[in-house]
Amino acid sequence: MRILLCLYIGLLGCSLYSQNKETLYDFTDLPQSLMLNPGADINFKYHAGVPFLSQIHVNVGFKGASIYDVFADDGRDINDKIENTINTLGSNDFFTLTQQLEIINFGWRSKKDTNLYYSGGIYQELDLIVYFPKDFAVLAYQGNQDFINVPFRFSNISATGEFLTVYHFGYNKKVNKKLTFGARAKLYSSIFNFRSTKNRGTFTTIETPQGNNIYQHIISNADASLQTAGYASLRDIESEDNADGAKQVLNKFLGRAFLGGNLGVGVDIGFSYKLEDQWTITGSMTDLGMIFYTKDVETYRARGSFVFEGLETPITDDNGQDILDELEEAIPIDTLNTSYTALRPLKLNGSIKYSFNRYVGDGCDCQDSPYQDAFGFQLFTQFRPKRPQYAASLFYYKRLSNFLKGKVTYTVDDYSYKNIGLLLSTHINKINFYISANNLLEYSNLADARGASVQLGFNVIM
Amino acid sequence: MKTKKTYALLLFIGAILITTSCVKELDFEQLDEVVLTPVFEADFIYSEFDVEDYIPQGTPSNTEFTIPPEVLRDTINYDLVGTDFAIDNLDRVELTMEVRNTIQRAFTLQFQFLTQTGQPIGQLYSIEVRAGLGEGTEPVVSPQPGDPNNPIVLDNATLNQLASAQKIATEIIVPTLNSDLRGALQIRSKASYYVNYQL
Numbered sequence: 194m195r196i197l198l199c200l201y202i203g204l205l206g207c208s209l210y211s212q213n214k215e216t217l218y219d220f221t222d223l224p225q226s227l228m229l230n231p232g233a234d235i236n237f238k239y240h241a242g243v244p245f246l247s248q249i250h251v252n253v254g255f256k257g258a259s260i261y262d263v264f265a266d267d268g269r270d271i272n273d274k275i276e277n278t279i280n281t282l283g284s285n286d287f288f289t290l291t292q293q294l295e296i297i298n299f300g301w302r303s304k305k306d307t308n309l310y311y312s313g314g315i316y317q318e319l320d321l322i323v324y325f326p327k328d329f330a331v332l333a334y335q336g337n338q339d340f341i342n343v344p345f346r347f348s349n350i351s352a353t354g355e356f357l358t359v360y361h362f363g364y365n366k367k368v369n370k371k372l373t374f375g376a377r378a379k380l381y382s383s384i385f386n387f388r389s390t391k392n393r394g395t396f397t398t399i400e401t402p403q404g405n406n407i408y409q410h411i412i413s414n415a416d417a418s419l420q421t422a423g424y425a426s427l428r429d430i431e432s433e434d435n436a437d438g439a440k441q442v443l444n445k446f447l448g449r450a451f452l453g454g455n456l457g458v459g460v461d462i463g464f465s466y467k468l469e470d471q472w473t474i475t476g477s478m479t480d481l482g483m484i485f486y487t488k489d490v491e492t493y494r495a496r497g498s499f500v501f502e503g504l505e506t507p508i509t510d511d512n513g514q515d516i517l518d519e520l521e522e523a524i525p526i527d528t529l530n531t532s533y534t535a536l537r538p539l540k541l542n543g544s545i546k547y548s549f550n551r552y553v554g555d556g557c558d559c560q561d562s563p564y565q566d567a568f569g570f571q572l573f574t575q576f577r578p579k580r581p582q583y584a585a586s587l588f589y590y591k592r593l594s595n596f597l598k599g600k601v602t603y604t605v606d607d608y609s610y611k612n613i614g615l616l617l618s619t620h621i622n623k624i625n626f627y628i629s630a631n632n633l634l635e636y637s638n639l640a641d642a643r644g645a646s647v648q649l650g651f652n653v654i655m
Numbered sequence: 656m657k658t659k660k661t662y663a664l665l666l667f668i669g670a671i672l673i674t675t676s677c678v679k680e681l682d683f684e685q686l687d688e689v690v691l692t693p694v695f696e697a698d699f700i701y702s703e704f705d706v707e708d709y710i711p712q713g714t715p716s717n718t719e720f721t722i723p724p725e726v727l728r729d730t731i732n733y734d735l736v737g738t739d740f741a742i743d744n745l746d747r748v749e750l751t752m753e754v755r756n757t758i759q760r761a762f763t764l765q766f767q768f769l770t771q772t773g774q775p776i777g778q779l780y781s782i783e784v785r786a787g788l789g790e791g792t793e794p795v796v797s798p799q800p801g802d803p804n805n806p807i808v809l810d811n812a813t814l815n816q817l818a819s820a821q822k823i824a825t826e827i828i829v830p831t832l833n834s835d836l837r838g839a840l841q842i843r844s845k846a847s848y849y850v851n852y853q854l
Contacts, residue, residue, distance in 0.1 A: 266682035271689055336693030338847065398696065406701040407753060407845045503698030503844065506825050507729040515732070 213573045214250070215586040215602045216616035216629040217648060219465075219475050219544050221562075222598050223618055223627055224300055224652055227312050229542060230477035231363045231375030232463035235310060242298035242314070243651040250293040252646040256608050257286030257325065279334055284327040284349045285579060292319045295650065296358075312377075313362035317450070320538065322577055323352040337398050341408070344395035347417050351578050353388040353535075357381050357484070358450040363461065373465040381457035381484050381537070384449040385423040388535060390578040392417040394498075406503040415524055418494040420533055422455050422486035457484030459537055471564070473546045480537040487532040497524035536576075544571040546590075565592040571602075582607055586614075596621055604631065614646075625652040691852040692746075699750060699844040700731065704827060706758055706836050714834040727827040730769065734821045735846075736809060742818055746851040750780075750844060751806040755794035756787035757838035763828040764842065766807070768820040775824075777817050780807050790837035806847075 218229045224240040225248050226233045242248065258278050263271065293316055300312030328345040337345075363377025394415030401409050430441045448454070459482015465475045499520055546569035548562060567590040575582045584606035592598050602614040614631030628649040709722050735741060736748055754764060762784040768777045782804055784797045798805035809817065827840070 260681065264681045264683055264685060266680040266685075271685040272692075275689065332693070334691060334693055336695045336848075336850070338694035338696045341696070405703075406698045406843045407751075408696065408698050410698065501698065503701045504731050504733070506700045506702045506731060506842075507727065 213252075213575070213582075213584045213604070213606070214629075214646070214648060215571060215573065215584065215588070215604050216600050216614045216631065218542050218571055218573075219546065220590070220598075220600055220616060220618070222620065223625065224298065224312065224654065225295075225627075225648075225650065227300070227363065227365060227375070227377075228298075228316075228361075228461075229479065230463035230465070230475055231365055231377040231461050232373050232465050232477065233365070233375065233475070234367075234373045234465040234467075234473070235365060237300065237302065237310065238655040239301040240299065240312075240652055240654045242295055243653070244297050245294065246651045247298045248293065248295040248316070248648060248650040250291070250646075250648045252289075252291040254289045254608065255287070257282040276334065279327075279330050282325045282327060282330075284325060284346075286325045286327075287577075287579075288321075288323045288325070290319065290321045293317065298652075308367040310365040311363070312365065313360075315358060315360050317356075317358045319354075319356050321352075321354040324349070324579060326350050332396075340398070342397065342399050344397040344413075347392040347394045347396075347415055350392050350417065351390050353390060353578055354386065355383065355484075356385040357383045360452075361461075371467045375461075375463050377461040377479075379459040379461065379480070379482060380452075381459060381482065382450060382452045383422060383455040383457065383484050383486070384446050386455070386484070386486060386535065387419065387421045387424065388578075389417070389419045401502070404502065405505075408502070410501040412497070412499040412524060414498055416494075416496045418492055420486070420490070420492045420535075422488070422490045422533075423449065424489070425491040426489045455484055455486045455488055455490075457537070458482050463542075471548045473548070473569075474544065475546070476543040477541070479540045479542070481539055482537045483534050484537065485532065485534050490530055490532055492529040492531060492533070493526055494529060495524050495526045499523040539576045541574040542571065544588075545569050552592075566590065602631070620654065623653050623655055625654045626650075627652075686854060689854045691850060691854075693850050695848045695850065697846055697848070699846045700823075700825060700842065701844065702825075702827075702840075702842040704840040704842075706832060706838055709832070710834050716835055718834045719831050720834060721831050722829050724826065724828070727829060728824065729826075730773070730822050730824045732821065733768075733823040736768070736814055736817050736820055742811075742814055744850055744852045745814055746811060746849040748809040748814065748849070749806040749847040750809070751847065752782050752798065752804075753843045754782065754784045754797045755841040755843070756784055756797065757790055757792055757794050758787045758836055758840055759789055759838070760830050760832065760836065761786045762830070762840060765824075765826045765828060767824045767826075768817050769822040769824055770819050771821040773822070776820050777813065780804055784840065787838055787840075790839075794841070 214229060217223065217225055219233060220226050221233050221235045224235065224237060224242070227235060258281060262278050263274050265274070296315040296317060298312070298314035298316070300310060303309035303311065326349045328349045331340070332345050360380040360382065361377050363375060365373065365375035367373050394417065395413050397411050397413065398408050399411060401407070426445065427442060430438055459480055461477065461479040461481070463475065463477030465473060467473050501516060546567050548564035548567040550566040551563050552565050569588055571586040571588060573584040573586070584604050586602045586604040588600055588602045590600045596619055598618045598620070600616045604612040604614060606612065609632070611634050612631055613633045614629065615633055616627060616629035618625060618627035629647070631646045704727065709726070711720060714720055752764065756762070764782040764784055766780040767775050770776055782798055783802065785795045787795045
């Protein structure tokens with residue numbers, strides 16, 4: 194319990210947001226921009242990411258609270274702070290964690306048609322979202338005494354988690370001087386998945402002045418399920434030697450990572466369009482796809498209704514009364530092995546950009562754009578189990594030199610109105626290094642931040 | 656030259672980020688002070704005793720009769736207060752009874768915790784039930800504020816005593832009745848569990 198609470202509050206603290214990569218989007222100096230918009234207007238001859246180092250991305254977010262709200266050393270009783278935090282949080286607040294690691298990433302321009310650029314690679318992703326189960330947190334923390342006649346809703350319980358590798362290959366084509374279009378095919382290889390969404394039903398303690406007893410405890414139309422893929426076989430690993438057990442788990446994970454698990458397919462599509470010389474609009478849709486869970490599937494489902502109104506005495510039933518048996522009979526927990534399909538979290542990006550400050554003079558390595566500055570507006574949406582997440586950003590792009598390019602973003606989203614992000618990308622000969630972080634204003638006290646995101650990586654670009 | 660400047664700038668920005676980023680005044684030791692104190696209310700026992708059901712067949716009008724004690728005695732499994740969780744983490748349990756009586760007789764309601772083998776453990780709890788006013792009248796509710804055992808409080812020390820309790824015996828002690836008596840005794844009750852769970 195304590196470990197769980199520590200973990201939960203710990204995660205609550207190191208909060209970053211959704212999968213929004215506002216600094217990287219349409220940053221066409223980097224090949225990783227193709228992963229956010231396969232139709233990005235890039236001008237590389239080829240690129241190769243340094244294996245395992247071309248993109249390290251971590252994104253943790255908590256909407257509604259920060260670690261500082263609970264653990265601040267401010268002399269207040271921690272129990273009051275926890276209670277305040279629980280009261281402040283709503284059932285639409287959530288914790289999210291996304292981590293991506295590019296294993297390989299490469300691309301080259303077609304020799305036959307220089308307007309075509311191909312790119313591909315493999316990356317690993319962990320994506321987790323857990324909504325705050327407000328009603329049941331209140332029930333656990335305060336009990337039901339102050340919540341008589343108030344329903345505790347099972348719909349509050351909503352979470353999904355996915356650990357997978359993605360194999361992708363895409364093309365990017367300059368259709369004409371104005372339009373660049375791109376698409377990317379993806380093959381998902383799921384390592385582990387769980388999801389518990391669309392739970393229904395309520396638990397209510399109601400007062401019954403005219404009833405058999407003081408209350409009735411009612412579980413009404415409960416329908417709760419937890420779908421898992423990749424869990425059952427792990428549970429079956431029986432090894433007394435921890436190291437051996439860990440090795441078996443790792444072997445299973447590796448097997449699934451290399452297409453041995455549940456598979457899925459998806460696409461990314463996107464475009465860039467120059468309205469005029471200096472105005473550009475872009476749009477993309479990524480991870481439009483699904484995974485088919487057919488192997489190693491186990492779903493736990495509980496359905497039914499139950500009313501408890503105490504123990505009747507004298508007991509009329511010869512067998513006595515066992516409440517737990519009655520409950521299990523009324524709401525049986527079934528273990529099913531039915532296949533299921535789950536959509537990937539679809540992401541939409543869009544932007545409008547105005548470029549200016551045309552480079553004059555010699556020495557410009559202006560292979561992509563003759564302009565040194567740009568500003569614009571970006572929108573991001575990601576579909577999530579309960580509702581989409583949105584973010585809107587203003588950005589300013591600056592080519593500081595041929596060696597150094599940067600982008601600053603100001604983002605407004607569900608969590609913050611003061612999220613400043615910065616990306617710096619160095620290009621020295623063919624070697625590129627970039628680093629990006631957001632929520633810079635919160636760096637003076639990271640514990641109070643509700644979000645931040647870090648990406649960094651090395652590429653070889655020509 | 657430009658390369659050097661670039662690195663100098665990156666270093667400068669990195670230094671600013673590192674020196675300004677910090678985690679202020681956090682105290683994780685506070686976890687030791689976290690105490691969960693929810694209060695759960697749950698129905699306890701309920702019963703209905705209608706005089707008419709207990710008048711022996713063929714009893715003439717206005718005749719006194721008694722009910723054998725075993726008829727209104729019952730033992731139910733109730734090991735909630737005897738679990739390790741209860742002993743370690745329950746501050747107290749309050750049993751609140753609400754007896755509604757329309758029978759023109761006073762009764763006594765008794766509770767006794769028992770071990771698995773049926774041995775009494777802890778004290779015997781009694782609730783005095785006031786006489787009602789007759790069938791069709793507003794029931795008289797017992798116990799009333801200030802009456803003993805209203806509610807029955809099982810504090811942590813008592814819960815420790817009841818560690819081996821597995822059952823609870825209930826008994827309605829009925830005085831001599833009259834075959835003309837009508838009305839019912841309705842017993843309703845709840846248990847309030849005051850949890851004190853330290854992480």
